[in-house]
Amino acid sequence: MIVERDHIGIFGKMNAGKSSIMNLLTQQSSSIVDSTPGTTTDSKIILQEVHGIGPIKLYDTAGIDEQSILGQKKKLKAYADLKECDLIIVVIDPSTERVDHEKDIITHAKTLDKQVLIVYNIFDPEHEKNIPILEKNIPKISTYNRLTIKAIDSTYRMPLIDFICEHFDSQYKNIELLPFLQQGEQYMLIIPMDVETPKGRYLRPQAMVEEYITRNWAYPLSFRLDLTKARSRDLEHIIEQDRFISVMDSFKKRPHAVITDSQAIDIMYQWVPEDILLTTFSITMINYTSRGRLQQFVNGINALRKLKSGDTVLIAEACNHSRIGEDIGTVQIPNFLDKNFPEVKYEHAFGKVFGDDLAKYQLIIHCGGCMMSPQKQLARIRDIEHVNVPVTNYGMFLSYIQGEKALQRVLKPWGITYNLRD
Numbered sequence: 001m002i003v004e005r006d007h008i009g010i011f012g013k014m015n016a017g018k019s020s021i022m023n024l025l026t027q028q029s030s031s032i033v034d035s036t037p038g039t040t041t042d043s044k045i046i047l048q049e050v051h052g053i054g055p056i057k058l059y060d061t062a063g064i065d066e067q068s069i070l071g072q073k074k075k076l077k078a079y080a081d082l083k084e085c086d087l088i089i090v091v092i093d094p095s096t097e098r099v100d101h102e103k104d105i106i107t108h109a110k111t112l113d114k115q116v117l118i119v120y121n122i123f124d125p126e127h128e129k130n131i132p133i134l135e136k137n138i139p140k141i142s143t144y145n146r147l148t149i150k151a152i153d154s155t156y157r158m159p160l161i162d163f164i165c166e167h168f169d170s171q172y173k174n175i176e177l178l179p180f181l182q183q184g185e186q187y188m189l190i191i192p193m194d195v196e197t198p199k200g201r202y203l204r205p206q207a208m209v210e211e212y213i214t215r216n217w218a219y220p221l222s223f224r225l226d227l228t229k230a231r232s233r234d235l236e237h238i239i240e241q242d243r244f245i246s247v248m249d250s251f252k253k254r255p256h257a258v259i260t261d262s263q264a265i266d267i268m269y270q271w272v273p274e275d276i277l278l279t280t281f282s283i284t285m286i287n288y289t290s291r292g293r294l295q296q297f298v299n300g301i302n303a304l305r306k307l308k309s310g311d312t313v314l315i316a317e318a319c320n321h322s323r324i325g326e327d328i329g330t331v332q333i334p335n336f337l338d339k340n341f342p343e344v345k346y347e348h349a350f351g352k353v354f355g356d357d358l359a360k361y362q363l364i365i366h367c368g369g370c371m372m373s374p375q376k377q378l379a380r381i382r383d384i385e386h387v388n389v390p391v392t393n394y395g396m397f398l399s400y401i402q403g404e405k406a407l408q409r410v411l412k413p414w415g416i417t418y419n420l421r422d
């Protein structure tokens with residue numbers, strides 16, 4: 001049986017104590033520890049179940065600062081292994097004077113959207129006071145989680161494991177796409193299609209939801225909604241609503257939930273009977289890719305209510321899809337902000353560009369991120385968490401602008417209560 005393992009790599013300069021940390025974690029002499037710089041030549045790889053972390057593949061790498069041709073080869077090998085790792089532990093001996101190599105490792109890891117944790121390995125208690133000085137030379141070091149240990153002291157094993165568990169998002173953490181799904185129940189998927197909608201396939205969230213429902217022995221039914229008709233002021237909207245109701249009524253049993261494109265939440269909030277759960281694809285995706293951090297995105301909505309003159313909002317989209325009509329990021333959100341918060345500025349970040357200076361924003365409104373890998377999505381969320389800026393997403397935003405009760409309703413399936421204002 002293939003065991004799914006997180007890959008954790010230990011990186012740093014020679015003699016920083018990388019192999020000692022490997023042995024501390026594995027509780028055995030997995031790697032040779034010696035005071036000779038460059039003791040570890042090629043990466044030492046250990047497969048182990050570490051109690052608390054789970055099954056992992058641990059890489060103890062060579063120091064990347066050896067100044068020789070062989071040293072260059074060791075560095076290339078270490079960086080090749082870095083690509084394979086989910087978590088990069090950068091080990092720093094605080095008595096070190098220069099931090100160029102440590103900065104290089106962090107930059108490499110960030111470019112590849114890796115998770116990074118910093119471990120200061122203290123050889124002498126006196127060295128601890130060097131940490132603040134050294135941190136001045138590593139840009140944005142304060143945005144990383146850091147721990148100070150003594151690698152040769154086994155009492156630091158559990159604090160190290162706790163530190164990893166607390167800050168590392170395992171890609172194997174079990175997250176259900178629709179935790180409210182019940183076997184044997186029916187689910188209606190609302191899919192408006194327009195000229196932009198690609199032919200021949202569903203969008204990723206739609207395909208994932210349909211597959212998940214089917215896999216779990218429940219029954220999906222897709223309903224193509226004509227948004228123009230549904231929103232029209234004449235007879236057309238009644239005809240479209242009748243078509244929806246007749247499908248809904250054709251179920252022998254009421255569907256358990258309706259999952260809608262967030263663009264159609266204004267209609268579905270009105271049309272879906274109260275006894276049927278209602279949520280959006282966008283909320284489903286953000287819960288999934290953020291590994292269950294939905295509450296964090298609700299907190300972002302609270303920040304939206306509190307925006308004040310001079311604040312700046314970042315509207316972020318993860319891809320450069322073609323933008324037409326009532327586009328959410330370039331039309332709907334700006335219109336809402338212009339109308340409700342005329343003194344608030346907003347900026348956009350599209351595609352790979354994602355604000356260099358996130359701390360200057362009072363709120364980030366992010367798209368559903370359906371084209372992002374979970375690693376990329378999580379990397380963005382971590383960047384946002386580090387600067388402590390509230391974040392929400394398009395699905396929640398579009399629900400909220402229908403009224404707080406609409407937001408409360410789309411969150412209900414997720415067991416999240418949104419407190420209405422008095």
Ligand SMILES: Nc1nc2c(ncn2[C@@H]2O[C@H](COP(=O)(O)OP(=O)(O)OP(=O)(O)O)[C@@H](O)[C@H]2O)c(=O)[nH]1
Nearest residue numbers: 014015016017018019020034035038039040063151
């Ligand atoms: N006093 C003290 N010595 C340590 C500590 N951690 C490591 N050492 C010693 O520092 C030396 C280097 O430790 P290693 O774990 O081999 O360092 P490394 O980063 O793997 O080094 P290379 O493989 O050469 O890149 C060894 O003699 C260790 O015993 C510590 O926390 N305190």
Ligand code: SF4
Nearest residue numbers: 319367368369370371
């Ligand atoms: S990644 Fe974001 S902007 Fe691109 S299609 Fe998905 S939700 Fe829209």
Ligand SMILES: [Mg+2]
Nearest residue numbers: 018019039040
């Ligand atoms: Mg070593």
